[in-house]
Amino acid sequence: MAAVEIAGYKGRTFIAADAVRWGAVFGFAALCFIAGDKHPWLAAYPDSWVVPVADWVNHGMDWFVERFRDGFKMLSALLGMPMHLLQRLLQWLPWPAVLGVFAIVSHRAGGWRLAAFTTGALLYTLLVGYWSEAMNTLALVGVSVPLSVALGFGLGLMGFRWPRFERPLQGMLDLMQTVPAFAYLIPILLLFGFGPVVGLVASIIYAAPPMVKNTMLGLRSVPEELVESGLMSGCSKRQLFWNVEFPAALRQIMVGVNQTTMAALSMVIIAAIIGGFNDIGWEVLMTMRKAQFGQSLLSGLVIVLLAMILDRISWGLAFQDSGPSSRSRRRRYGYPAAALAAVLLSLGIVALIPEIRTAPETWITSPADLLNDWVNFVLREYAAVIEGIKNAVLFYGMMPFRIGLSQSITPFTWGIEMSAEVVAVYLALVGAAAVWCYRRFGWRGIVPVAIFGAVLFYGTTGIPWPAFMAVIALLAFEAGGLSVMALALASMAFILITGLWNEAMLSVYLSGLAVLICCVVGGALGIWAAHSDRVSSILRPINDALQTMPQFALLIPVLMFFQVGELTALIAILIYAIVPAIRYTEHGLRTVPSHVVEAARQVGCTRRQMLWEVKLPLAMPVIMLGLNQTIMYALAMLVIAALVGTRDLGQAIYIALGKADAGMGFVAGLSVALVAIVADRIIQAWSRKRRAALGLAAS
Amino acid sequence: MPTKNSSSISSTGGGVKLACHNLWKVYGPSPEQFFPGRQGGVPEAGPCARDIRAADHIPAVANVSFDVRQGEIFVVMGLSGSGKSTLIRCLSRLIDPTAGGVYLDGDNLLDLDERRLIEVRRHKIGMVFQNFGLLPHLTVLENVAFPLKVQGVTEARRHKRAMEVIELVGLGGRENAFPAELSGGQQQRVGIARSLAVEPELWLLDEPFSALDPLIRRQMQDEFVRLQKLLNKTIVFITHDFLEALKIADRIAIMRDGEIVQIGAPAEIVLKPADQYVAEFTEDVPLTRVIKAADLMESPCADLVPCDGTHPDTTLEDLLPRFAHHETAVAVTDGLGAVVGQVTARSVIRALAENATQRHR
Numbered sequence A: 001m002a003a004v005e006i007a008g009y010k011g012r013t014f015i016a017a018d019a020v021r022w023g024a025v026f027g028f029a030a031l032c033f034i035a036g037d038k039h040p041w042l043a044a045y046p047d048s049w050v051v052p053v054a055d056w057v058n059h060g061m062d063w064f065v066e067r068f069r070d071g072f073k074m075l076s077a078l079l080g081m082p083m084h085l086l087q088r089l090l091q092w093l094p095w096p097a098v099l100g101v102f103a104i105v106s107h108r109a110g111g112w113r114l115a116a117f118t119t120g121a122l123l124y125t126l127l128v129g130y131w132s133e134a135m136n137t138l139a140l141v142g143v144s145v146p147l148s149v150a151l152g153f154g155l156g157l158m159g160f161r162w163p164r165f166e167r168p169l170q171g172m173l174d175l176m177q178t179v180p181a182f183a184y185l186i187p188i189l190l191l192f193g194f195g196p197v198v199g200l201v202a203s204i205i206y207a208a209p210p211m212v213k214n215t216m217l218g219l220r221s222v223p224e225e226l227v228e229s230g231l232m233s234g235c236s237k238r239q240l241f242w243n244v245e246f247p248a249a250l251r252q253i254m255v256g257v258n259q260t261t262m263a264a265l266s267m268v269i270i271a272a273i274i275g276g277f278n279d280i281g282w283e284v285l286m287t288m289r290k291a292q293f294g295q296s297l298l299s300g301l302v303i304v305l306l307a308m309i310l311d312r313i314s315w316g317l318a319f320q321d322s323g324p325s326s327r328s329r330r331r332r333y334g335y336p337a338a339a340l341a342a343v344l345l346s347l348g349i350v351a352l353i354p355e356i357r358t359a360p361e362t363w364i365t366s367p368a369d370l371l372n373d374w375v376n377f378v379l380r381e382y383a384a385v386i387e388g389i390k391n392a393v394l395f396y397g398m399m400p401f402r403i404g405l406s407q408s409i410t411p412f413t414w415g416i417e418m419s420a421e422v423v424a425v426y427l428a429l430v431g432a433a434a435v436w437c438y439r440r441f442g443w444r445g446i447v448p449v450a451i452f453g454a455v456l457f458y459g460t461t462g463i464p465w466p467a468f469m470a471v472i473a474l475l476a477f478e479a480g481g482l483s484v485m486a487l488a489l490a491s492m493a494f495i496l497i498t499g500l501w502n503e504a505m506l507s508v509y510l511s512g513l514a515v516l517i518c519c520v521v522g523g524a525l526g527i528w529a530a531h532s533d534r535v536s537s538i539l540r541p542i543n544d545a546l547q548t549m550p551q552f553a554l555l556i557p558v559l560m561f562f563q564v565g566e567l568t569a570l571i572a573i574l575i576y577a578i579v580p581a582i583r584y585t586e587h588g589l590r591t592v593p594s595h596v597v598e599a600a601r602q603v604g605c606t607r608r609q610m611l612w613e614v615k616l617p618l619a620m621p622v623i624m625l626g627l628n629q630t631i632m633y634a635l636a637m638l639v640i641a642a643l644v645g646t647r648d649l650g651q652a653i654y655i656a657l658g659k660a661d662a663g664m665g666f667v668a669g670l671s672v673a674l675v676a677i678v679a680d681r682i683i684q685a686w687s688r689k690r691r692a693a694l695g696l697a698a699s
Numbered sequence B: 001m002p003t004k005n006s007s008s009i010s011s012t013g014g015g016v017k018l019a020c021h022n023l024w025k026v027y028g029p030s031p032e033q034f035f036p037g038r039q040g041g042v043p044e045a046g047p048c049a050r051d052i053r054a055a056d057h058i059p060a061v062a063n064v065s066f067d068v069r070q071g072e073i074f075v076v077m078g079l080s081g082s083g084k085s086t087l088i089r090c091l092s093r094l095i096d097p098t099a100g101g102v103y104l105d106g107d108n109l110l111d112l113d114e115r116r117l118i119e120v121r122r123h124k125i126g127m128v129f130q131n132f133g134l135l136p137h138l139t140v141l142e143n144v145a146f147p148l149k150v151q152g153v154t155e156a157r158r159h160k161r162a163m164e165v166i167e168l169v170g171l172g173g174r175e176n177a178f179p180a181e182l183s184g185g186q187q188q189r190v191g192i193a194r195s196l197a198v199e200p201e202l203w204l205l206d207e208p209f210s211a212l213d214p215l216i217r218r219q220m221q222d223e224f225v226r227l228q229k230l231l232n233k234t235i236v237f238i239t240h241d242f243l244e245a246l247k248i249a250d251r252i253a254i255m256r257d258g259e260i261v262q263i264g265a266p267a268e269i270v271l272k273p274a275d276q277y278v279a280e281f282t283e284d285v286p287l288t289r290v291i292k293a294a295d296l297m298e299s300p301c302a303d304l305v306p307c308d309g310t311h312p313d314t315t316l317e318d319l320l321p322r323f324a325h326h327e328t329a330v331a332v333t334d335g336l337g338a339v340v341g342q343v344t345a346r347s348v349i350r351a352l353a354e355n356a357t358q359r360h361r
């Protein structure tokens, strides 16, 4: 009895404490809004207060480049050599030889089906006339992947062996994965000069983190008993590693190789932006810039196909290599022999019929113009519809979020004036929502309603920065305590004083809106998939395809119909970032402990109640991790979407890249990374807290 | 009642193979603080373990001492978390003890450097693990030959030797299978074969049969007894199954919270438990499996029929059916057939009744 009372008492004081905190922060925010008119520095951080961090970085970079340029030139030549050799080789080999070797490797990795797929995909590449571009891309990937794998493996091994090394390594990995690719192209560009080597170096660095992570994970999860039995067998350290630990971790390490390959490919394509040397990424980019969507769609498809081939092959090799079947003679000697035979055979054929070496011009049938015509036809015929959709989304969805209802409701957009009545109606609606949430969730339910209501009214860009900072800081504090709050504050301060607040808010607006839609739509799809195996089996391959596709290629179809602009960016982000929302929701719901579900059914829950009262609350920690991933994906795509015209941090980086402005690139890139890391830490902390509260095992 | 100290040092039989003196393993942020001079003057177990717990450290092994004779099966028992695995890992130095000494043939294992430790493991110690610890990417043959491979034995020779032990554990014909293709019992046979491949002198087994089904477990125990008759190794065997211990043990040590609370022959543990903990531990053990003919033997009377005599080591379980056939007394004969005593039905019943009431008090 006493214990219960004490618990109740404690509960009450606790509630009071964080209620007071939220009250204070909201009060402070309101004050900022009111005082904003009189003190413009509250509304917009004055330019004169900006600390020129970017300039400092540029100075430092200049000094560094000046001093080490020769060294990097040499390194560049060194790295360029194998790449040029491989490129020459792939170009010299007649296409049937390359195709044959790929088909044979595919058969080894995935049987006849994969071999057929690979053959078809490469034939497509040949027939639409992108063979030589595809070979150039392959040459880049072919050199960057082994180097990246070696680098990642080495670092992972160090992290595994020396625990002290692990923390800094982890921090570095977080940064490498959140700093947008465009941003670190700049220093590489300055150091290595224009050319394909930039893409190579960038993709080596960009693709290493998954290898590091999987190497460490694999080695660390080797069962203790296996290590002990190795030791008791009398292994020395080295024998233990190569005979026990490495083989046991091989599968996980191969997963790393797979992810590294995919990352390298997507980076090689992104790097085409600066290092264009007639590879497939360059082709996509050029045609996109010239608005030749037919061509860019066809070449984009080549990228997608290449990605799928490499993905399937490396995945297949990863999951076949250990185990009984890999021992047969045929696997050991048959495949290399067949590959060699294919090469020799095609060389022989080419010697006899030289015209075959490069696929004859007459074979190549590019349906690009046909596609262009069709697109133009659709655009013409349905101009009104497309325009209608665009305006509707813009006026009723995007603008309120960006500049707020207070400014976006005009006779021109909504057809009504922003009058006192409208404000009253809006306030009434928000009030009603607040009451409903209060009824359902208690006073904590009011917090998101209040935040959402204010954002919708004033717009993401219309919120005074001190108010925004205060709310985020408190959110961070409630989720993860003082350390997360300190990180959030420091990050926001950095963005503020480097003068990128407005751009950052635009990023927050665009990615926030995308994440919101992803949560609603993706969450609904995930719930549906969790309750229907059919839906699940339909969604899975779509999700897989969207994940393997280089982000770049996603832009093309959207761009075709909606042209350059924020809407295109939003849709592209949506398509890319919705995948984790669906997946994690489904996974979370499907893994709710079955005994809990049974118990709930036993007490007579309806399906609805089961979902809302039992499953969703229990699945929430997992779903939150999905939200986390969705945010990361959205931010990654946001930067790529700068290509289709945005005005946020991504655009700042893209412009910096164009001007080779390392300082700006650094500052803006770091800002994106900080946004990502802060969001990540807050959500992780919250999820951990929920997990502990629900007594679920951490994973 | 024998005290802990008197029975911790073995009194009979061959020379001491493995000895362990005041062994400690403490987990926590700074375990060394409790042991200023590493091997010198280790404090009394009880109070010190309490101090260590009070300082938020875990004494997983606390002041453990025992000797194991050449050819003896020494069984360590205890509840989950009592420190059995930690102890056996200290014996092979998979875990470095915090204090104390482990002597194999008189040499302190804790003094060995990395290279010599590897030598000892390669030639003197074999170990079997609860979850088998087989390398999943190697076949049965390669797994068994693995300890020889790391020693640099040529392929032909190590495969020949591996085949011998594989035959020995009854897995002939499965040598090219992968561990995943075998049942649990078969996998543990592989584990046993591997540990025997190098002909170790000391054989450590950490709950080798716990992961198996009861039926298979019994089969493996019989198998183990058969092997030991053949090989006559010095064995430290961990289990938490008392019946298993009874079946195989020469002596049993009972552990609680890292300390050994009693060491003795199986019958001693059951009939004269050192404290309540041990008594509860052995509560469900049928007395008929513990009490042996030798424990009840009286001097033979004249009209005893000596022919159908029984061995002093026969348990009551096997003896009882004889009394069903109207025998009032059974002769006890030694290995050569000479009568050394007799067991009467009355003495059997008395022993059972006495011990039963004693246990339930």
Ligand SMILES: Nc1ncnc2c1ncn2[C@@H]1O[C@H](COP(=O)(O)OP(=O)(O)OP(=O)(O)O)[C@@H](O)[C@H]1O
Binding pocket: B027, B028, B058, B059, B060, B078, B079, B080, B081, B082, B083, B084, B085, B086, B087, B240
């Ligand atoms: N690496 C470690 N760090 C901290 N404590 C440990 C560690 N390993 C074991 N312990 C603790 O030491 C104690 C003894 O563990 P041990 O594994 O030796 O028990 P056990 O008798 O083998 O139990 P089981 O029958 O479950 O195998 C336990 O309380 C355990 O929590």
Ligand SMILES: [Mg+2]
Binding pocket: B084, B085, B086, B207
């Ligand atoms: Mg154990």
